[in-house]
Amino acid sequence: MGSIHEVAKHAGVSVATVSRVINNSTRVTEKTKSRVDKAIEELNYEPSILGRNLRTSESKLILVLLPSVANPFYTEIISGIEDTAISRGYHILLCETDSNPEREAIYFNLIRKHVADGVISMDPTVNKERLAELSADHPIVQCSEYDEEGTIPHVTIDNELAAYQAVKHLIKLGQERIALINSDEKFLYARERRRGYEKALVEYGLAVKKEWIYNANKLEFQSGQLAVRNLLSQGEKPTAIFAVSDIFAIGALKEMNIKGMRVPEDMAIIGFDKVSFSNMTHPPLTTVAQPMYRMGSISADMIINKICGKEVESIILDHELIIRDST
Amino acid sequence: MGSIHEVAKHAGVSVATVSRVINNSTRVTEKTKSRVDKAIEELNYEPSILGRNLRTSESKLILVLLPSVANPFYTEIISGIEDTAISRGYHILLCETDSNPEREAIYFNLIRKHVADGVISMDPTVNKERLAELSADHPIVQCSEYDEEGTIPHVTIDNELAAYQAVKHLIKLGQERIALINSDEKFLYARERRRGYEKALVEYGLAVKKEWIYNANKLEFQSGQLAVRNLLSQGEKPTAIFAVSDIFAIGALKEMNIKGMRVPEDMAIIGFDKVSFSNMTHPPLTTVAQPMYRMGSISADMIINKICGKEVESIILDHELIIRDST
DNA sequence: ATGAAAGCGCTAACAG
């Protein structure tokens, strides 16, 4: 692959001029421009990003940190990020941390070593201190999960309100014994959604029973199944479940099916996220929709603005209760 | 962030020496090495990948081309690729083509512009000519889908055999009216699986009925639903379905549920891929498992070997029939 | 064993 020098020689101009027409920065005579264009064409020349990156000390790459691409919640966010990034001349480096601190360290180094210009973190398990530290020198935004005390700009939804509304929906349906399948409460969203859950119960004079709150340690279908088994083994059994993730809800539904029990008659179930599969279950899952694509798109805009030195502000997006047949 | 020069000055050595200890290339006195290490430590120095990349003209990045991260079939492959890539000092650039030629062109340019050292293509919709063209100058391997006539090394499974076995499984169960839900047959895997389907039918003296072959144009749950509606509207209705993707099979299952028909009694259904939620359906889906993680892992090894100038050979991995309750 | 210096391909002052 030829360099800018060869183009310059071929066109009989200086490298600076070639650079100018490539970036159409300052004005160049129409005549010289066409000469250069012709040379570029003839030599089949492509400017090297490597050289440009070194010179401008930017990579036009955005690091996207997430626990796992296998979680459908993230995939639509990723689409939003990528579409927006591309339209603004950036690309994304998808990084699965696997909730593994070592992996995380590798990726943090990537940003330190300037292989990416900024990071969008979607990983709730991320080491908050290291992230905050990194954010002092590097553009970072958080998507979905964020640090309450931190100063890192983020895009998210009102998790407490969403959970509150979901549970209220159950209550309005006449449910009085409502269980919660939650994630590990080291995650902010888990604490917030629990708060919303309890708030709704309290508001309607229902007791918050510790035995009806199940904390899963892994975000897997199986956790939902385990939760149902646990819930159903209790003396006083719940008749409805609010799951903080469709993954849990789908696992719960599955377990009900296995046990030959009916949803929603024997157990109403509501999930969270509106992942695509949530409409394929039997019955289709009532769930809280997050504007995932928009979350991604906005995150990308935020991080790019930040990279460009602009001020950015956190934003809270609207959620929506999608009522289907499982409640 | 300091440069190699500052470290050199701080340690009282030349930049060359610093470079040597960073890469521990040639021998450096223990004493100088420790002086340099100390300087690196004190200055909290990290070598810039940008500079190194320019110098060595490599990026240690691998482009991974796929239609959509939302398709669970790819997510596990990605995990395999990423784990292996990282262990060999590479990172991946995830690129969603969305089956969009324009997008594809952008990514092809990325490799031309040396932002990545090689590409793993998993996109069946990829422009074969352009890919072959690119492969003349750049390391490329194909994963899952590949070009029959091409010379690009690939890792895949024996699709025809897998389909044959799947259909044979149905036949052994006494099924005689077996439909096929296929993808667009512009894809090689679709043609191969159809061949396997027909081979099994012919071998057992069953007729291949054109009306029982449904070609979906999008890889979505809904296509599976549409297929069932179509199949069930026919005079002579099939009693079993072989779907070339779990996505289709799950959509088909869903439609059966909606219609109040039973699986496998009224319709046996078998899918393909063993995506994680194929076990969450009601009933759990019989499916053909592909060794997705290994496919990814091997692809990564292949492309890195190729980047390093080694010869690599195509490989065909084993599949496995997972019999569950939908057949 | 170490240092000096060239140069990877590019952009951006600065000068003309």
Next chain:
DNA sequence: CTGTTAGCGCTTTCAT
């Protein structure tokens, strides 16, 4: 409007 030139940060001969 265009050319000259100085680097961006690094690796790697070639000397010493």
